[in-house]
Amino acid sequence: MERFGILRSDLITQMEYKVVIGLEIHSELKTESKMFCDCLNNPEVQEANVNVCPICMAQPGSLPVINQKAVDFVIKTGLALNCKIPDRAKFDRKNYFYPDLPKGYQISQYDLPLVLGGSLKINGQKIRITRIHLEEDTGKLIHPQGSNYSLVDYNRAGVPLMELVTEPDIESSQQARQFCEELQLILRYLDVSEANMEKGQMRCEVNISLKSEKGEMGTKVEIKNLNSFRAVERSIDYEIKRQAQVLDSGEEIIQETRGWDENKQKTFSQRVKEGSKDYRYFPEPDLPPLNNLSKASSELLSKIPELPQAKRIRFEQEYKIPVDDINILVSNKGLSDYFEQVVSELNTWLKIKSIDDKQPLIKLTVNYLLTELQKLLLDSKVSINDCKISPENFAEFITLIEQKEISSSAAQTVLKEMFETGVDPSNIVEEKSLKQVSDEGELDKIIKKVIKDNSKPVGDFKAGKENALQFLVGQVMAASRGQANPQIVEEILKKKLRK
Numbered sequence: 001m002e003r004f005g006i007l008r009s010d011l012i013t014q015m016e017y018k019v020v021i022g023l024e025i026h027s028e029l030k031t032e033s034k035m036f037c038d039c040l041n042n043p044e045v046q047e048a049n050v051n052v053c054p055i056c057m058a059q060p061g062s063l064p065v066i067n068q069k070a071v072d073f074v075i076k077t078g079l080a081l082n083c084k085i086p087d088r089a090k091f092d093r094k095n096y097f098y099p100d101l102p103k104g105y106q107i108s109q110y111d112l113p114l115v116l117g118g119s120l121k122i123n124g125q126k127i128r129i130t131r132i133h134l135e136e137d138t139g140k141l142i143h144p145q146g147s148n149y150s151l152v153d154y155n156r157a158g159v160p161l162m163e164l165v166t167e168p169d170i171e172s173s174q175q176a177r178q179f180c181e182e183l184q185l186i187l188r189y190l191d192v193s194e195a196n197m198e199k200g201q202m203r204c205e206v207n208i209s210l211k212s213e214k215g216e217m218g219t220k221v222e223i224k225n226l227n228s229f230r231a232v233e234r235s236i237d238y239e240i241k242r243q244a245q246v247l248d249s250g251e252e253i254i255q256e257t258r259g260w261d262e263n264k265q266k267t268f269s270q271r272v273k274e275g276s277k278d279y280r281y282f283p284e285p286d287l288p289p290l291n292n293l294s295k296a297s298s299e300l301l302s303k304i305p306e307l308p309q310a311k312r313i314r315f316e317q318e319y320k321i322p323v324d325d326i327n328i329l330v331s332n333k334g335l336s337d338y339f340e341q342v343v344s345e346l347n348t349w350l351k352i353k354s355i356d357d358k359q360p361l362i363k364l365t366v367n368y369l370l371t372e373l374q375k376l377l378l379d380s381k382v383s384i385n386d387c388k389i390s391p392e393n394f395a396e397f398i399t400l401i402e403q404k405e406i407s408s409s410a411a412q413t414v415l416k417e418m419f420e421t422g423v424d425p426s427n428i429v430e431e432k433s434l435k436q437v438s439d440e441g442e443l444d445k446i447i448k449k450v451i452k453d454n455s456k457p458v459g460d461f462k463a464g465k466e467n468a469l470q471f472l473v474g475q476v477m478a479a480s481r482g483q484a485n486p487q488i489v490e491e492i493l494k495k496k497l498r499k
């Protein structure tokens, strides 16, 4: 029972059960202030209990005020996911007691949420979205190790939190993971949430049950405290296996909430799930209902940027680059924007250098962006948005390589210098004498001298020792202080020695 390896859910489904998964995903919205007061919403703040006020601390007599920005962010998310925005929504109180909840209730939305019924396609399969609603986050409990008390930090209490609920349409752990990843990307494109799972800005809860091939829906179990995409995938794989074993042995699944133990890579029982009755929901008397939402949503529609799925399709048609490269580019909005700026700047250089075919330059751009530039960015922990290299300079750099004006090793030096200083590549090439010599006339003199000074290797090559040629190329490279174009040197040498 204890130690089984991870079993792929698709294997299990073929054997006996069909996997049924629905997700509930919370995201902290990137507003400047909290949901119902003007305290700062700063997830990076270190000191405890500095962003608090009578409203988010639930002092008697204080009244909440709706943060319009948060409402707009939820509607934007709904629009991006093909959802319906009803004309009217309202807030409700969800009552429960916990020390991280100052008011003793959470302001949330019950029967009239901001967003209803949409969908997101994952690998061509439609996952329906039930609803998206707006609520407030709780504070954080801290349990100092070895002590018999707990501390509470209310900086996060009252931060706007968006909850998205899917229908139970997801059929595997991989699909659940992909849904979470695609949603994260969309939230970042919309600029409504950083949605960083490790920082708790995006939190996924998985609902999972097994259905026998003939039978009806099984009892679901909810898994909480998943703080990485990997945990989402692995906890589902574990739970599929556990539930299959319970059912195989003729027992029943208990409807409960389970946690995920990252160290043991196992789910464990936390509590038997409470029904919604236990929360005694009722309309929030201190807040007005939200009216005329369809008007607001048609205004927001124009602010939805091109979304990742549309961008992938367009990139494929427009740039004709490999799908894997497109996926990497699109998974970072800043990087894909930068790529497109460089490609547009290439046009200028095509004219200046009278180049006809843009395609090889586009390919080279992708390669340098995804390898050399990514490496520099990662090593120095700089985001692409703060990169000192202007798209124009990057485009020029690419044409220098394509036109063989610099060698690939010189290109590395140039790129590093551009990255550090932002200087344009032609200046760097000039200053560091990195220009590659491809002119035959210029190379001829050096080559003649190398042939004259190296009669033994020359003789060897003529006698059929191919290796000797590389030695001679090396001599020419050294004599030119690395500036000769090695391919051209090799051609000239061959021509001369085979006469």
Ligand code: ADP
Pocket: 020, 021, 022, 023, 024, 165, 166, 167, 168, 169, 207, 208, 209, 217, 218, 219, 220, 276
């Ligand atoms: P509850 O009232 O217990 O919170 P909901 O109907 O609100 O249940 O659904 C919560 C989540 O559980 C949704 O994401 C939904 O898709 C999912 N879900 C519902 N039924 C099942 C099931 N039988 N198996 C897996 N997930 C389910």
Ligand code: ZN
Pocket: 034, 037, 038, 039, 051, 052, 053, 054, 055, 056, 057, 158
């Ligand atoms: Zn406050």
Ligand code: MG
Pocket: none
């Ligand atoms: Mg529910």
